[in-house]
Amino acid sequence: MAEVTPLIRDELLPPRGPERRHLIxxxxxxxxxxxxxxxxxxxxxxxxxxxxxxLPALKGRTVVNVFYESSTRTSSSFELAAxxxxxxxxxxxxxxxxxxxxxxxxxxxxTIGAYDPDVVVLxxxxxxxxxxxxxxxxxxxxxxxxxxxxxxTQALLDLYTIDEELGGIEGLHVAIVGDVLHSRVAxxxxxxxxxxxxxxxxxxxxxxxxxxxxxxxxCEVSYDxxxxxxxxxxxxxxxxxERMLEGANYIPTLREYTARWGVTPERLRPGQKVMHPxxxxxxxxxxxxxxxxxxxxxxxxxxxxxxxxMAVLYDLLTHGPxxxxxxxxxxxx
Amino acid sequence: MAQVLFGGNxxxxxxxxEGVRVVDPTEGIDETLTVTVEEGVITKxxxxxxxxxxxxxxxxxxxHVHLRTPGREDEEDIASGTKAAAAGxxxxxxxxxxxxxxxxxxxxxxALVERAATEAEIPVGFLAAISKGQEGAELTEMVELAExxxxxxxxxxxPVASPGLLRRALQYHAVADRRIAVHCEETALSRGGQxxxxxxxxxxxxxxxxxxxxxxxxxxDLMLAAYENQPIHLLHLSARESVDxxxxxxxxxxxxxxxxxxxxxxxxxxxxxxLDPNVKMNPPLRAEEDRQALVEALKDGTIEAIATDHAPHxxxxxxxxxxxxxxxxxxxxxxxxxxxxxxVEAGVLSLAALIDRMSxxxxxxxxxxxxxxxxxxxxxxxxxxxxxxxxxxxxxxRSRSPNSWLLGxxxxxxxxxxxxxxxxxxxx
Numbered sequence: 001m002a003e004v005t006p007l008i009r010d011e012l013l014p015p016r017g018p019e020r021r022h023l024i025x026x027x028x029x030x031x032x033x034x035x036x037x038x039x040x041x042x043x044x045x046x047x048x049x050x051x052x053x054x055l056p057a058l059k060g061r062t063v064v065n066v067f068y069e070s071s072t073r074t075s076s077s078f079e080l081a082a083x084x085x086x087x088x089x090x091x092x093x094x095x096x097x098x099x100x101x102x103x104x105x106x107x108x109x110x111t112i113g114a115y116d117p118d119v120v121v122l123x124x125x126x127x128x129x130x131x132x133x134x135x136x137x138x139x140x141x142x143x144x145x146x147x148x149x150x151x152x153t154q155a156l157l158d159l160y161t162i163d164e165e166l167g168g169i170e171g172l173h174v175a176i177v178g179d180v181l182h183s184r185v186a187x188x189x190x191x192x193x194x195x196x197x198x199x200x201x202x203x204x205x206x207x208x209x210x211x212x213x214x215x216x217x218x219c220e221v222s223y224d225x226x227x228x229x230x231x232x233x234x235x236x237x238x239x240x241x242e243r244m245l246e247g248a249n250y251i252p253t254l255r256e257y258t259a260r261w262g263v264t265p266e267r268l269r270p271g272q273k274v275m276h277p278x279x280x281x282x283x284x285x286x287x288x289x290x291x292x293x294x295x296x297x298x299x300x301x302x303x304x305x306x307x308x309x310m311a312v313l314y315d316l317l318t319h320g321p322x323x324x325x326x327x328x329x330x331x332x333x
Numbered sequence: 334m335a336q337v338l339f340g341g342n343x344x345x346x347x348x349x350x351e352g353v354r355v356v357d358p359t360e361g362i363d364e365t366l367t368v369t370v371e372e373g374v375i376t377k378x379x380x381x382x383x384x385x386x387x388x389x390x391x392x393x394x395x396x397h398v399h400l401r402t403p404g405r406e407d408e409e410d411i412a413s414g415t416k417a418a419a420a421g422x423x424x425x426x427x428x429x430x431x432x433x434x435x436x437x438x439x440x441x442x443x444a445l446v447e448r449a450a451t452e453a454e455i456p457v458g459f460l461a462a463i464s465k466g467q468e469g470a471e472l473t474e475m476v477e478l479a480e481x482x483x484x485x486x487x488x489x490x491x492p493v494a495s496p497g498l499l500r501r502a503l504q505y506h507a508v509a510d511r512r513i514a515v516h517c518e519e520t521a522l523s524r525g526g527q528x529x530x531x532x533x534x535x536x537x538x539x540x541x542x543x544x545x546x547x548x549x550x551x552x553x554d555l556m557l558a559a560y561e562n563q564p565i566h567l568l569h570l571s572a573r574e575s576v577d578x579x580x581x582x583x584x585x586x587x588x589x590x591x592x593x594x595x596x597x598x599x600x601x602x603x604x605x606x607x608l609d610p611n612v613k614m615n616p617p618l619r620a621e622e623d624r625q626a627l628v629e630a631l632k633d634g635t636i637e638a639i640a641t642d643h644a645p646h647x648x649x650x651x652x653x654x655x656x657x658x659x660x661x662x663x664x665x666x667x668x669x670x671x672x673x674x675x676x677v678e679a680g681v682l683s684l685a686a687l688i689d690r691m692s693x694x695x696x697x698x699x700x701x702x703x704x705x706x707x708x709x710x711x712x713x714x715x716x717x718x719x720x721x722x723x724x725x726x727x728x729x730x731r732s733r734s735p736n737s738w739l740l741g742x743x744x745x746x747x748x749x750x751x752x753x754x755x756x757x758x759x760x761x
Contacts, residue, residue, distance in 0.1 A: 104649065104652075104653065105653060105654060106649075106652050106653070124654065126653075126654040126655070126656035126657050127527075127537065127538065127539060127608065127654060127655055127656040128608040128610070128654035128655030128656055128657075128658075129654040129656075131608045131654070131655075132652075132653065132654050146654070147538065147656055148538035148539070148540070149537055149538040149539075150538070183538075184538060187536070187537075187538050210534070210535035210538075210541075211530060211531075211535060211541070211543075212531060212532045212535045213535045213536075215532055216532040216533070216535040216536040217535065217536055245524060245525050248524075248525075
């Protein structure tokens with residue numbers, strides 16, 4: 001596949017940095033990258049306390065949000081983050097677009113690419129979609145969730161939240177509970193937490209824990225819900241029924257799951273922080289009492305999302321290096 | 334009686350190969366000779382001195398090609414597929430019946446045989462389906478299909494899910510006498526699977542297609558073949574456990590054979606990290622220990638044949654996110670070069686063994702006439718330049734589809750000339 005030829009001559013394009021960077025996976029980042037992004041997010045956080053919240057940092061830049069899956073938190077926070085930085089923002093949802101007429105992702109990417117966006121933020125139900133958009137456009141690509149693969153900005157906002165609430169990440173013990181198999185959040189969070197020196201234990205029923213995950217990702221595994229008692233942070237995952245094949249019997253019933261692995265007040269220790277990426281299935285993976293308790297950081301996570309996404313957009317378009325595998329991708333292309 | 338294949342029968346050429354290194358493992362030849370072909374038949378093999386630095390070997394036989402005809406001639410047709418095969422050093426190929434419609438009746442088969450007679454660059458054999466429409470329910474008219482020239486039987490692309498149906502097919506083999514070739518996959522275990530279930534799938538989040546989905550079916554199919562005392566051929570093996578099953582069945586006297594693809598011999602699931610749809614195939618790339626077990630089985634002869642499983646796909650169908658892409662990669666035009674580069678040059682496999690597994694091995698399994706370098710034999714020859722380094726470029730493919738996992742790679746060793754059934758079918 002040849003590199004796509006720009007539709008506008010190069011000299012008419014806005015000035016660009018020397019290298020084109022993307023944020024597709026947590027594995028694209030070094031520990032220094034994460035520390036820089038978190039520090040940047042803290043800076044933006046204090047700027048948001050001012051009366052006028054808009055910063056001119058990305059004036060004249062264009063950010064296109066393309067969402068092929070439903071989303072409340074991620075799409076709204078990316079949109080607001082770009083606006084707070086004075087970028088021009090365009091948001092495209094698959095429903096009601098040419099996708100309904102059978103347009104392929106590649107053609108949609110070429111269409112969007114024709115506007116010369118600086119950043120394309122993509123959410124897509126299939127693994128590998130951000131890589132395709134990175135090949136088909138000249139934009140920086142931010143992965144806002146690709147199937148069961150990665151959701152790197154979620155992991156960054158989770159790190160930010162933990163860092164703010166607990167005063168650091170290194171040495172903490174985080175238990176991630178539930179449907180790990182289908183969770184891009186779990187995969188990104190495990191990698192991000194391990195990168196920053198935290199200890200991670202994944203907890204859930206055996207069919208929902210990927211085989212070999214200990215070796216693949218450097219975490220621990222327990223099938224016993226009591227294991228969460230030892231953690232500083234209990235991260236509860238959404239039961240992703242929409243991703244489960246019919247008749248696959250990952251869990252016999254939701255009732256059985258909740259009875260064995262639901263996060264209830266009785267299963268927690270006082271002072272343990274509880275997180276959830278949303279949307280929650282109250283009464284399934286998380287007891288409503290836990291969700292609404294003072295130790296739940298769920299709303300804090302949403303707040304963190306805005307400043308962290310501002311930091312990601314700003315960092316991609318200004319300094320680096322966010323390490324990316326795109327060199328390889330372009331070679332393949 | 335050797336099977337007769339169709340097409341590529343036209344011209345008979347006169348050719349002389351002076352001072353070439355002739356390597357024919359079955360004939361026990363590895364020396365510098367001059368070989369003369371007159372009217373398509375080898376007439377003289379004489380001692381020679383010096384040498385051109387090139388190797389003359391029996392041409393290759395690919396037992397597993399998807400010609401996509403009828404139905405998807407935009408992806409490949411008889412002419413383009415057999416031209417690609419000739420460029421890869423093949424003098425004969427066998428085409429799988431998972432076409433649209435499937436090759437499951439004498440009428441569909443007869444039409445293809447007729448087309449091949451005029452369109453094929455080299456001889457081609459067509460396997461017919463085991464079940465009607467490859468739906469796994471009703472047996473095809475195997476005896477009639479064999480009489481009309483079916484080179485074998487397979488529901489490739491999918492397994493024969495019903496053990497009862499496979500048993501019937503094996504029973505009819507006693508009459509039809511054409512090899513039954515099975516794609517071993519327990520779909521209850523592989524359903525939804527995108528890549529090998531292992532460390533890479535755990536990290537990347539892909540639904541896994543575990544090794545045991547293959548090996549459990551390999552075990553079942555070998556047991557049925559043993560029980561019916563009929564031969565069986567296992568297509569594109571990928572897992573260490575499958576190889577173990579095949580090895581122990583063979584040592585117990587079961588008439589079982591196996592094949593392996595170049596991609597399973599060269600790559601592991603680590604390659605999937607690129608998320609390049611051109612490393613997505615069924616069965617999937619597995620772990621390094623599986624790859625090593627396949628290489629070992631190829632060396633010790635447990636696996637007798639290398640098959641490309643050449644599976645062309647239209648560009649727009651592969652130019653999608655990995656997870657949406659169809660399974661399958663091409664291989665006819667790169668098989669020898671990549672295996673020479675990655676296995677022979679690396680000192681893992683001898684050149685003689687590679688030639689045997691690409692030529693005599695597959696011919697033996699399907700009862701085809703073995704390409705050989707002997708006076709009086711029809712000329713089925715390949716000329717190889719082992720020193721030639723070349724870059725795999727889409728523009729050079731004769732195949733209609735560009736979904737090669739080797740695009741942009743530099744390989745060492747090139748097919749320079751192919752003679753198929755007495756005719757010069759390819760010259761670089």
